[in-house]
Amino acid sequence: MIEGALGIIDKMRIEVYPNDDYNESEAISTIFVQVNPDKYTLNHEVQFCEGQAMGASSQNLKFNRIGGEEVSFDFLFDSSGVIPPAKIESGKVEKLPLLDSLVDVLKPAISNPFEEADTVEEELKQFKDLLLGYNGETHETRYLHLLWGGFEMKCRLVSMQVEYSVFRRDGRPIRAKATCKFKGTQSYKEMQAEQNQQSPDVTHMKIVNQQDRFTLMAEQTYSQNKYYIDVAKANGLLSFRKLETGQKLMFPPIK
Structure with a gap:
């Protein structure tokens, strides 16, 4: 109630895990995005085997499998000082401390016109390294848990496309948009629990x-x-x- 009265917004978060166990005690980091996305695209896919008899004008689609869910988000990175930066916390964190949230809300959206803005390059690199981080022991990239309001997905990053739009005088970017596509994933134990065991x-x-x-x-x-x-x-x-x-x-x- 206090947070709502102060205008504090729940930020979308991305929990980063080393494996598909999603053990909370093993969580690597929690990323709180800089700005909540204004939209997202969710894709469902059913895959078929296409069979067509010789001389036939149409196909007989045979069910193959239901593909994993795919979702796409656009993440904004801005180092101009107009909006508070993203937050990255160690381990699993469900909510930022109230004091940190208050600082973000009350921080004046005014930057020093005589001061050169920081570049977003380092922040983007840290974001990319967490989502695409490669584990040399398991030979796998990271397992992710997306959480925003009622939306939740255990997934992995499929692709990331970065678009730069505002630059400093030296040509280094201070604003970027990262379009990320994630694909839903399940552990073997979860698949066993959900599949039809009578098959x-x-x-x-x-x-x-x-x-x-x-x-x-x-x-x-x-x-x-x-x-x-x-x-x-x-x-x-x-x-x-x-x-x-x-x-x-x-x-x-x-x-």
Whole structure:
């Protein structure tokens, strides 16, 4: 309530992590942007395999997969002194200290006309190094967590395009816009939790109950009754008519 009365705005933040565990204790940095974006573009993609019979005039689209979400933001960098600078904090930080926010709000938007403005080059380099930082141990770039209002995405940076627009007398930039495209990502554990575990395209491990029949178990797994011999071979079964209660059986994916 105090922050709202003082006109303090919640800034979009980017949390930077070394891996897809997104362990808060391992967070490298939190970036609070200089100016909240005025728009963003969110893209969803469904990918198909295109098949077309010889002589046909149209295609038969077969579902392949749903691609990850993509989002694009424009980030402003300005070192003229007209607007407060961006903030980069170590570790995971959900909100800037109230005192820092007050300083930003109350700071006069007047710069000394006789003083040369700083260049945005160093600030941009730090921003780029955090988002694109390469980990020599994992051979991976950074994992990111975008948070702004109700928007949230775990992602990685796909591309960054920088446009410079205002310059000092020596030609060095004091204003730039970085257009960044991010692609959503999930850890293997999250994918396992969300995927349909009944799918015949993944391996299943099942424990035999007292009333279970082998052929019926195979039919329930694959929605067909023709794979039970292959499953018997995969499990090294000489006979599938006599199963032991508590026995573990592997039902491999359909190839």
